[in-house]
Amino acid sequence: MDFELTDEQKMLSETVTRFVAETYDFSKREHALRSADGWSREAWAALAEMGLLGLPFAEEDGGFGGSGVEMMLIMEALGRGLMVEPYFATVVLAGGVLRHGASAAQRAAIVPGVIAGERILALAHDEAGQARHTLAARTTARPAGDGWIIDGAKIAVIHGQSAGTLIVSATTGEGLGLFLVDARADGVSIEATRGYDGVPVASVRLAGVAVGADALIGEAGTGAAILDRSFDEARAALVAEAVGAMAETFDITVDYLKTRQQFGVAIGSFQALQHRAVDMLMQLELSRSMAVLAALSLDGDADQRRRNIAAAKAQIGKSGRMVGQEAVQMHGAIGITAEYKVGHAFKRLTAIDALLGDRDHHLARLVELGGVYPAE
Amino acid sequence: MNLEFTPEEIAFRDEVRAFFREALPDDLRRKMINREHLEKDDTVRWQRILNARGWAVTHWPVAYGGQAWTPAQRYIFQEEMALAHAPEGSPFNVNMIGPVLCRFGTDEQKRRFLAATANLDIWWCQGFSEPGAGSDLASLKTSAVRDGDHYVLNGQKIWTTQAQHADWMFGLFRTDGSGKKQQGITFLLLDMKTPGITVRPIETIDGGHDANEVFFDDVRVPVANVVGEEGKGWDVAKHLLGSERSGIARIGLSKERLSQLRSLERRLAAEGVLTPAEHERLAFKLAEVEVELRALELTQLRVVSADAHGGGANAAASILKVKGTEMQQRMTELVLELAGPAGLATAGHDWVSAAAPFYFTMRKVSIFGGSNEIQKNIIAKTMLGL
Numbered sequence: 001m002d003f004e005l006t007d008e009q010k011m012l013s014e015t016v017t018r019f020v021a022e023t024y025d026f027s028k029r030e031h032a033l034r035s036a037d038g039w040s041r042e043a044w045a046a047l048a049e050m051g052l053l054g055l056p057f058a059e060e061d062g063g064f065g066g067s068g069v070e071m072m073l074i075m076e077a078l079g080r081g082l083m084v085e086p087y088f089a090t091v092v093l094a095g096g097v098l099r100h101g102a103s104a105a106q107r108a109a110i111v112p113g114v115i116a117g118e119r120i121l122a123l124a125h126d127e128a129g130q131a132r133h134t135l136a137a138r139t140t141a142r143p144a145g146d147g148w149i150i151d152g153a154k155i156a157v158i159h160g161q162s163a164g165t166l167i168v169s170a171t172t173g174e175g176l177g178l179f180l181v182d183a184r185a186d187g188v189s190i191e192a193t194r195g196y197d198g199v200p201v202a203s204v205r206l207a208g209v210a211v212g213a214d215a216l217i218g219e220a221g222t223g224a225a226i227l228d229r230s231f232d233e234a235r236a237a238l239v240a241e242a243v244g245a246m247a248e249t250f251d252i253t254v255d256y257l258k259t260r261q262q263f264g265v266a267i268g269s270f271q272a273l274q275h276r277a278v279d280m281l282m283q284l285e286l287s288r289s290m291a292v293l294a295a296l297s298l299d300g301d302a303d304q305r306r307r308n309i310a311a312a313k314a315q316i317g318k319s320g321r322m323v324g325q326e327a328v329q330m331h332g333a334i335g336i337t338a339e340y341k342v343g344h345a346f347k348r349l350t351a352i353d354a355l356l357g358d359r360d361h362h363l364a365r366l367v368e369l370g371g372v373y374p375a376e
Numbered sequence: 377m378n379l380e381f382t383p384e385e386i387a388f389r390d391e392v393r394a395f396f397r398e399a400l401p402d403d404l405r406r407k408m409i410n411r412e413h414l415e416k417d418d419t420v421r422w423q424r425i426l427n428a429r430g431w432a433v434t435h436w437p438v439a440y441g442g443q444a445w446t447p448a449q450r451y452i453f454q455e456e457m458a459l460a461h462a463p464e465g466s467p468f469n470v471n472m473i474g475p476v477l478c479r480f481g482t483d484e485q486k487r488r489f490l491a492a493t494a495n496l497d498i499w500w501c502q503g504f505s506e507p508g509a510g511s512d513l514a515s516l517k518t519s520a521v522r523d524g525d526h527y528v529l530n531g532q533k534i535w536t537t538q539a540q541h542a543d544w545m546f547g548l549f550r551t552d553g554s555g556k557k558q559q560g561i562t563f564l565l566l567d568m569k570t571p572g573i574t575v576r577p578i579e580t581i582d583g584g585h586d587a588n589e590v591f592f593d594d595v596r597v598p599v600a601n602v603v604g605e606e607g608k609g610w611d612v613a614k615h616l617l618g619s620e621r622s623g624i625a626r627i628g629l630s631k632e633r634l635s636q637l638r639s640l641e642r643r644l645a646a647e648g649v650l651t652p653a654e655h656e657r658l659a660f661k662l663a664e665v666e667v668e669l670r671a672l673e674l675t676q677l678r679v680v681s682a683d684a685h686g687g688g689a690n691a692a693a694s695i696l697k698v699k700g701t702e703m704q705q706r707m708t709e710l711v712l713e714l715a716g717p718a719g720l721a722t723a724g725h726d727w728v729s730a731a732a733p734f735y736f737t738m739r740k741v742s743i744f745g746g747s748n749e750i751q752k753n754i755i756a757k758t759m760l761g762l
Contacts, residue, residue, distance in 0.1 A: 372670045
């Protein structure tokens with residue numbers, strides 16, 4: 001039992017944190033949001049340059065074979081900057097499906113482009129009217145010749161409009177399958193919009209989209225298991241991102257309490273606000289602990305992994321809401337203006353709770369699993 | 377980073393676990409499981425069993441009977457103790473006066489008191505709070521006036537836990553009222569049999585009698601019983617109150633209570649005592665508590681790990697007392713809810729009849745030793761710079 005980072009991990013954390021602080025300040029982010037893509041190609045290239053896009057991929061795929069801990073450190077740093085670039089969509093979420101399901105040939109065809117920053121991926125799984133965060137889909141894939149024909153509609157496809165390759169979940173005769181789909185293929189139409197957190201999000205329609213046999217990731221019917229594993233990895237990353245966003249929000253708020261003067265004194269001298277700031281610190285530290293737990297649970301026993309990840313996601317749902325709301329309240333009116341970072345952090349924290357299962361979803365999951373602690 | 381204990385730590389855990397299983401008397405275990413009140417003799421008996429094994433005062437310096445354990449071993453020991461339903465020894469002896477005497481005591485004081493304190497041959501109580509000095513402890517007024525080689529004490533202490541059992545008291549007394557209130561306070565040891573001491577019980581809302589008022593009427597205490605220097609008692613008290621951080625959150629205790637809650641929940645649902653809707657709601661509440669307990673457990677482990685690497689102040693450590701006490705209180709709420717109307721009667725010897733007294737008495741844990749509001753003041757000042 002040891003929670004110290006190695007020297008290499010410390011260096012990674014410092015490097016990425018410094019990169020975000022120095023090159024991705026609030027005005028740069030605003031600039032990226034106003035661009036046609038809605039995110040910064042320049043920042044993306046820099047992340048590629050630093051090798052961060054390859055971090056979780058295996059060495060034989062050209063990556064660095066990084067663990068959950070390295071992922072946690074990167075996501076926390078990106079969370080501090082509220083970065084809207086497709087790191088989560090491409091490297092974590094869709095990348096996770098490749099890592100846990102794709103064949104060597106599929107990985108060889110796609111991963112190098114991802115690592116170089118040239119190929120954006122997006123996972124198209126959620127559907128309107130489906131049970132939330134289910135591992136099933138109404139979109140269908142039926143065999144046709146050597147390949148498949150896919151029909152259906154997807155929502156909440158993060159960075160869908162920028163993706164060159166979509167990973168689409170669809171029901172086959174044998175269960176859920178995951179398919180690589182070229183975003184420019186005939187029958188694919190993408191409706192781009194923007195999430196309230198600034199992150200681009202899309203709806204995708206698939207009308208008679210033909211794909212080859214080599215488009216199927218794993219086998220027809222293994223999609224749910226691949227998603228189950230990939231989603232937990234993605235949840236751990238979201239928990240770490242939330243910790244970064246909370247830490248940034250907290251720091252800004254404590255700074256504001258020290259500088260904002262009312263009634264002739266710094267408002268941080270008021271005990272009502274001091275205690276609330278301490279309550280924020282507590283939520284931040286509990287969340288930090290859960291980010292560590294989530295990161296360390298990914299490669300172990302699957303049952304324990306599910307319990308720990310659900311607990312971590314449930315924790316940051318509560319903590320993120322509390323920290324976000326309190327930060328806005330303690331700032332007063334400035335907290336709800338679009339020109340101030342705190343409000344945007346609040347929005348991102350709100351979105352993180354909604355992604356891949358909110359607090360109630362994971363509490364319900366824990367009830368089903370028999371609790372956080374396995375029975376003796 | 378890793379979550380696993382080392383093979384050495386696991387071997388240690390097994391050794392500790394086996395000891396608790398063998399050494400804890402059955403009647404004590406039963407009382408602990410049923411949340412029954414422990415008699416003085418119960419605590420004495422258990423502390424002497426621990427002491428015979430060398431495990432009564434493990435965090436004292438080795439020279440005075442402590443163990444040279446790592447932070448992880450200390451954590452394991454405390455967790456196993458809770459999971460085995462073993463009581464803790466006297467906190468006043470083990471966690472308070474013992475470490476103070478090891479640090480500030482004269483050779484004579486160490487010789488006279490330490491071994492007897494470890495073995496609970498002397499039962500200590502703590503004379504800090506006064507009617508006018510609670511959270512603002514330094515405003516205490518009970519006076520100690522020098523008269524030759526004695527001090528003469530006059531005034532009153534209050535909330536003195538288990539003073540009715542105590543052989544000796546350690547406490548804070550005002551020897552000089554002229555300067556800042558933190559100055560002029562002296563840390564004294566006094567024999568409770570000294571003439572002029574009156575102990576009066578305070579009944580508390582759980583129906584128990586743990587707290588007392590202690591009155592001093594010209595009580596003569598030898599000057600040799602000063603700990604540290606005259607007028608420097610505040611420094612001694614700060615050392616005592618800044619007690620060790622491993623174990624302050626009582627994670628093991630809360631885990632043990634949680635597993636008890638879980639089995640109660642299942643039983644009551646199976647018996648049909650809870651409707652399906654009630655059961656569903658309860659299951660959610662338990663899941664919520666478990667999530668927070670897991671987060672707190674990991675926070676404690678982060679502190680244990682940081683201590684193993686040199687320690688120092690950190691934000692994680694600062695939250696343990698507040699969150700740990702809130703967690704303990706939350707457990708008692710849930711037990712009370714599970715007990716339902718059967719919990720109204722408190723005469724039996726089982727968890728149902730113990731639920732309400734336990735709930736009411738545990739309100740104290742966020743008050744004593746520096747209330748949670750005082751803790752937040754301290755965190756705001758020291759960690760946030762507010």
